[in-house]
Amino acid sequence: MSVGARAATLLVAFIAVAGGVVFVVIHILLAEPATVNFTAGHATGRPVNMTIMTDPVNDVSNHPDWVSYFVKSPRTGKWIHSTIWQLPADTRINVTAYEFDSCDPLRNQFNGLVRGTVGGVMSVSGEADGANGNGISVVNSDTTCGVAHTFSVPELGLSVPFEGVLYTAKNQCTQGPCVMSDTHTLTRFSFITPGPGDYRWQCFIPCGLASVDGNGHAMSTIGFMTGYLDVA
Amino acid sequence: MAAAPEAAGPAAGPAEPNHGLRILLIWLPLALIADLVIWFVWGPHLPPGDMSTSAAGQQFAIRVMAVMAAPVVLFVLTYSGYAMVTWRTRDGDEEDGPPIEGNTRVQVSWIAITAVLVLSLFVFGLVELSAPAGAGAGAGPSPLWKPGGKPLVVQVIAQQWLFTYRYPQYGGFETTELMLPVGQAIQFNVTSLDVIHSFWAYQLAVKADANPQVNNVAYTTAQHTGEVTLRCAELCGLWHGAMFDYGHVVSVAAFQAWAQATRAKMAKITRTLPAYATVYHPNEIKGLAKFYYEAGLPGAGGGYYGPQYYPNQP
Numbered sequence: 410m411s412v413g414a415r416a417a418t419l420l421v422a423f424i425a426v427a428g429g430v431v432f433v434v435i436h437i438l439l440a441e442p443a444t445v446n447f448t449a450g451h452a453t454g455r456p457v458n459m460t461i462m463t464d465p466v467n468d469v470s471n472h473p474d475w476v477s478y479f480v481k482s483p484r485t486g487k488w489i490h491s492t493i494w495q496l497p498a499d500t501r502i503n504v505t506a507y508e509f510d511s512c513d514p515l516r517n518q519f520n521g522l523v524r525g526t527v528g529g530v531m532s533v534s535g536e537a538d539g540a541n542g543n544g545i546s547v548v549n550s551d552t553t554c555g556v557a558h559t560f561s562v563p564e565l566g567l568s569v570p571f572e573g574v575l576y577t578a579k580n581q582c583t584q585g586p587c588v589m590s591d592t593h594t595l596t597r598f599s600f601i602t603p604g605p606g607d608y609r610w611q612c613f614i615p616c617g618l619a620s621v622d623g624n625g626h627a628m629s630t631i632g633f634m635t636g637y638l639d640v641a
Numbered sequence: 642m643a644a645a646p647e648a649a650g651p652a653a654g655p656a657e658p659n660h661g662l663r664i665l666l667i668w669l670p671l672a673l674i675a676d677l678v679i680w681f682v683w684g685p686h687l688p689p690g691d692m693s694t695s696a697a698g699q700q701f702a703i704r705v706m707a708v709m710a711a712p713v714v715l716f717v718l719t720y721s722g723y724a725m726v727t728w729r730t731r732d733g734d735e736e737d738g739p740p741i742e743g744n745t746r747v748q749v750s751w752i753a754i755t756a757v758l759v760l761s762l763f764v765f766g767l768v769e770l771s772a773p774a775g776a777g778a779g780a781g782p783s784p785l786w787k788p789g790g791k792p793l794v795v796q797v798i799a800q801q802w803l804f805t806y807r808y809p810q811y812g813g814f815e816t817t818e819l820m821l822p823v824g825q826a827i828q829f830n831v832t833s834l835d836v837i838h839s840f841w842a843y844q845l846a847v848k849a850d851a852n853p854q855v856n857n858v859a860y861t862t863a864q865h866t867g868e869v870t871l872r873c874a875e876l877c878g879l880w881h882g883a884m885f886d887y888g889h890v891v892s893v894a895a896f897q898a899w900a901q902a903t904r905a906k907m908a909k910i911t912r913t914l915p916a917y918a919t920v921y922h923p924n925e926i927k928g929l930a931k932f933y934y935e936a937g938l939p940g941a942g943g944g945y946y947g948p949q950y951y952p953n954q955p
Contacts, residue, residue: 517834518913521910549913
């Protein structure tokens, strides 16, 4: 083989390896779901309405059997598979949360406490609004199949347990994003964003199906059951 | 250790000075100054401070070790510097150095002194680990050393990725806030609900592993009021780095007021919590296991939940 051919081979090999490294870094190590922007066009002082859903399955990732969140785009109204949400600072966020997943018990019943929301309560569609009609502040996941997931932002002291769908229910979601004809629960709550910064959020249910004690997989992967609020 | 070179013979030149005395006279004031600076100037600022008895104990131990180590380090440096200056090769001197066959007196002295230092520090360390404050470290479920009186029990419950705290002497309420009274012995009962964590209250010098189904006990007494940095010190997953918070040491009156108010505020959720225990077995929620069994459900929590834990199944 001539010197020129050998040099060309070396160059091609170098480019192939370098390209592989760049691909891995960009598409795997630095991969992150898109940020869903709720700040565009937001008028200071006005609340932001955010709609989210928790699905037992999804058809938009490499892990279709992992439970995950979807968020409704404020611009297009379409469901987006992302857990990074950009929110305006010092603003009331009104959250509408659809829960399509079935239940699991809380590993710590303390996370059945609604905390950090406006009024310290949430409301659940179809249920009495607490003993005094002001909202629900506690869910006991041990007594029945009470809680599917939580939306918790520890740094803000915010945590809301979402009641789950009974395993025996009909019309369970089998394709994500789920559709409203699938059986679901509906939870509403509001919270106030703090000053600018990134605030991680997570689910406190061990919902990583098939991982050790449910701690891994979806529960530990941004884009599924954890992410962060990018408060700007 | 190299011995001072000996004169080649009677006609070799003037008598050798007493190098040992010279080195001693250089080293002694340096060691004295260093020890005084370490003890009185640097010492009070050494981590982790003196916010608690265990912190003060750790700071004292570090000061003692530094005061004992500094003269040794300075002796090595002094001897090395003296040797380089005094016994260096001069211009035109191409003669071999004298053969060195060791100096028994110096070697024995060196080994004896350093052995005494190390062994005394070993004993000192053992004493400091066990008494008077247990060093603030987790000592397992049955610590050898216990404080007198009745300490305030605070259970630290670790979970990916949050610490919560239960106060069994106040009705067993659970909260995300760590509030402690000043001047009262505290007994931390540290455990975990999932993986291995480590509870680290930096200013209190308390650090105890949080293992699932293990009660790891650590004691301390806060000496000053103020803020305490709380961290997980064991790599525990995706948000390990975000598993931190701040606790507070307050006056006894402020603590009592907070505890009573929080007890009332948390009454509703406290009723749903399992009875206070030093460890918790999530898979022993019998009613839940029954539910799982009868529904034929697998449970996403892996080995933690599921029909296999239903005790009455056929």
